[in-house]
Amino acid sequence: AQSVTQPDIHITVSEGASLELRCNYSYGATPYLFWYVQSPGQGLQLLLKYFSGDTLVQGIKGFEAEFKRSQSSFNLRKPSVHWSDAAEYFCAVVNTGGFKTIFGAGTRLFVKA
Amino acid sequence: GAVVSQHPSRVICKSGTSVKIECRSLDFQATTMFWYRQFPKQSLMLMATSNEGSKATYEQGVEKDKFLINHASLTLSTLTVTSAHPEDSSFYICSANAGTSGRNEQFFGPGTRLTVL
Numbered sequence: 001a002q003s004v005t006q007p008d009i010h011i012t013v014s015e016g017a018s019l020e021l022r023c024n025y026s027y028g029a030t031p032y033l034f035w036y037v038q039s040p041g042q043g044l045q046l047l048l049k050y051f052s053g054d055t056l057v058q059g060i061k062g063f064e065a066e067f068k069r070s071q072s073s074f075n076l077r078k079p080s081v082h083w084s085d086a087a088e089y090f091c092a093v094v095n096t097g098g099f100k101t102i103f104g105a106g107t108r109l110f111v112k113a
Numbered sequence: 114g115a116v117v118s119q120h121p122s123r124v125i126c127k128s129g130t131s132v133k134i135e136c137r138s139l140d141f142q143a144t145t146m147f148w149y150r151q152f153p154k155q156s157l158m159l160m161a162t163s164n165e166g167s168k169a170t171y172e173q174g175v176e177k178d179k180f181l182i183n184h185a186s187l188t189l190s191t192l193t194v195t196s197a198h199p200e201d202s203s204f205y206i207c208s209a210n211a212g213t214s215g216r217n218e219q220f221f222g223p224g225t226r227l228t229v230l
Binding site: 036041042043044045046049090094099100101102103104105106108 | 119145147154155156157158159162204206208210218219221222223224226
């Protein structure tokens, strides 16, 4: 069965520091991969997505993610975190044959001054 | 970009009443919409897939008679929580698929906070 693992429940980084949020997936083939961000009480905003091609994907707000097939990973990175990046981040997969989206448990990002 | 709205954004009701939540795709047609439930500090759990003109497909463990889904048009899906109880209190989020496969992006609504007293 498909699954998505985000090993870190929460992460705290200093403003201006780099960030990496981990995501591992379990799927028989290469799925479609997504990262979303959610502010408290809000819906989801798509940061970036990977379907095929270049394994380094650029997204909005200065985020990027790298798909590594050998590690079944799709980690999210940002070189310099801003206080406004504090939020919940979800990694998600969609099977290539259909629509169903499976979300990871989420990682809460705290940014300290 | 594609916009999905939900109404209401917040609802408080008494135990035993029914609550209807609307999900609309404002500038595109969505043959498929999805309903998710999110408990505090938890991830989104898919409840059901709503297909225009046909019955919804419910995930295992989701009571279809409890959570009634209607997708009467290509821009509107509704979720009705029947005989709501406090344990139904949650954040309900819908999404709409703008294409015909999972390759296309899902657009999420802003969510509806349901509180059952």
